[in-house]
Amino acid sequence: xxxxxxxxxxxxDMVALYGRVNNDRNMIHYDDAxxxxxxxxxxxxxxxxxxAVLDEACRAHFGAAWSEAGRLDVKFxxxxxxGDTMSTHGxxxxxxxxxxxxxxxxxxxxxxxxxxxxxxxxxxGSA
Amino acid sequence: xxQALTYDSIQVGRTLGPVVHELxxxxxxxxxxxxxxxxxxxxGVGSVAPGTMTTIFSTALLGDxxxxxxxxxxxxxxxxxxxxxxRVGSRVTTTGRVIEKFIRNGRKTVVYEALTVDEQGRELAxxxxxxxxxx
Numbered sequence: 001x002x003x004x005x006x007x008x009x010x011x012x013d014m015v016a017l018y019g020r021v022n023n024d025r026n027m028i029h030y031d032d033a034x035x036x037x038x039x040x041x042x043x044x045x046x047x048x049x050x051x052a053v054l055d056e057a058c059r060a061h062f063g064a065a066w067s068e069a070g071r072l073d074v075k076f077x078x079x080x081x082x083g084d085t086m087s088t089h090g091x092x093x094x095x096x097x098x099x100x101x102x103x104x105x106x107x108x109x110x111x112x113x114x115x116x117x118x119x120x121x122x123x124x125g126s127a
Numbered sequence: 128x129x130q131a132l133t134y135d136s137i138q139v140g141r142t143l144g145p146v147v148h149e150l151x152x153x154x155x156x157x158x159x160x161x162x163x164x165x166x167x168x169x170x171g172v173g174s175v176a177p178g179t180m181t182t183i184f185s186t187a188l189l190g191d192x193x194x195x196x197x198x199x200x201x202x203x204x205x206x207x208x209x210x211x212x213x214r215v216g217s218r219v220t221t222t223g224r225v226i227e228k229f230i231r232n233g234r235k236t237v238v239y240e241a242l243t244v245d246e247q248g249r250e251l252a253x254x255x256x257x258x259x260x261x262x
Contacts, residue, residue, distance in 0.1 A: 008163045018161035021154070022183050026200075047202050048186075052162035052179040055207070059177075067175050067212040075204045124208070 003090025003104060004057045010045045012082050018046050029082075040079060047076040050086055050108045050117045057088040058106070058121045065123055074119035078110070085111045090121065101125065132190045133262040134228065134235035143188035143223035143239060150176050155215050158183075172216035178209045181252045184221040185241035189258065203236065204257035210250045219243050219251060226255075234259045 015029050027034035028044050035043045051074050059066045080086060090106040101122045108117040148154075155170035158180055170176060182205060189200070213219065220243070227238035241254045 010163065014161050014163055017157055021157050021161050022186060024186075048179065048182045048205070049162050051182065051205060052158075052177060055177060055179040056162070056164060067178055067209050070178065070207070070209040072178075072207045073204075074206075076202060 001061075001092070003092075003106065004060045004088065006053055006057050006060075006088045007085055008053055008087075009085045010049055010080065010082060012043070014049065015043070015045050015082050018049055022046070022048070041081070043082040044079045045082050045084075047080065047117065050076075050080055053086060054088050054106055054108055054117065054119070054121075057090070061090070061104075062121075062123050069124045070121070071124050072106075072119065072121045074106075074117050076117055078114060078116045080108075080110055080116040086116065093120075132260070134230075134237065134260050137225055137228060137237050137260070139225050139228055141225045143225065143241070145220045145222045146184060146187040147218060147220050148180075148184055148187075149218050150180070150213060150215050152215055155180070170215045172214075174215045176213040176215050178207060178213060178252060180213060181207060181221070181241070181243050181254050182256075184219065184243050185223065185239070185254045185256050186258075188221060188223040188239065188241055189237075189260075200261055201234075201259040202256070203259055204255075206255040208253040210252060211245075213243075213251055214245070217245050219245055235262075236260075 028038050032042050087109050090104045093103050103122045106121045107115050110116050152170045155176045221241050223239050223241040225239045236259050238257045243252045
């Protein structure tokens, strides 16, 4: 079974709307100059957007049970910039013990193929 | 709450919230559009909302960004445990507790857990967030 690959360009409009939904007014997300002043080459997308897309891939992979037994642990390891295209990835690890839930190593890459988010996903209570 | 939440003011064991969110169809639709979900993005009452909306609920525990959450924080890690579907049309309440704080490589880091429940008190999600705070 392969993990769904979702490729998605994260636009300035998406980031602006996410900021309104999340009530986040940090200008590094919306203004290139503010982002450069903070040491970034351009506006930084909310990491939570990449997590949301990964979660979407998990829902597609694990099915309806995901919303009541899913476990997703993520770490944001690299900034992801507005206008870039991300993609979701996953590979199954060997169970920690017999009968343990199948754990998937999951991650998101930017358009250059660099990991921006890493983590693991599992359906708790499944084997 | 109007006082800025700073690293020094956040103590381990401190309770956070509650914060309440109404999962209106419009709110869920906006979240889906903001995260680029494929069509259809319409969210009918009773349908399942994305579980990662709990990111917003847990982040809100640190305060309103425009009032008392200092700008410039960094979201470092997030753990999600889904226990029951988030339903469009419901009202959810999130509470939390600071479980750890530390400074590593000069970064002031706060770890806190959050529990989201519905109107009946049914547990929907447990999250743990690790955030680097700017102050």
